[in-house]
Amino acid sequence: xxxxxxxxxxxxxxxxxxxxxxxxxxxxxxxxxxxxxxxxxxxxxxxxxxxxxxxxxxxxxxxxxxx
Numbered sequence: 784x785x786x787x788x789x790x791x792x793x794x795x796x797x798x799x800x801x802x803x804x805x806x807x808x809x810x811x812x813x814x815x816x817x818x819x820x821x822x823x824x825x826x827x828x829x830x831x832x833x834x835x836x837x838x839x840x841x842x843x844x845x846x847x848x849x850x
Contacts, residue, residue, distance in 0.1 A: 806830035 799813040806827060815821035823831065828839040835842075 802831075802834070805834045 798810075799817065800810040803810045803813045807830065808827060812821065816823050823839075828842075831837075831842065832839050
């Protein structure tokens, strides 16, 4: 659901490892979310919103457009 390529355009140079550390999940979990193999929990969505300053609904919308 979470589209990392959209975020890298806003935050160039940020890695999945950095995102994972910032929101207290593994790089692997970020990878699963990016590749639509897992959905972020509500709690993780809120952490991602806080970290990126973007509502989860925008992140999810971006993902849906890419599929």
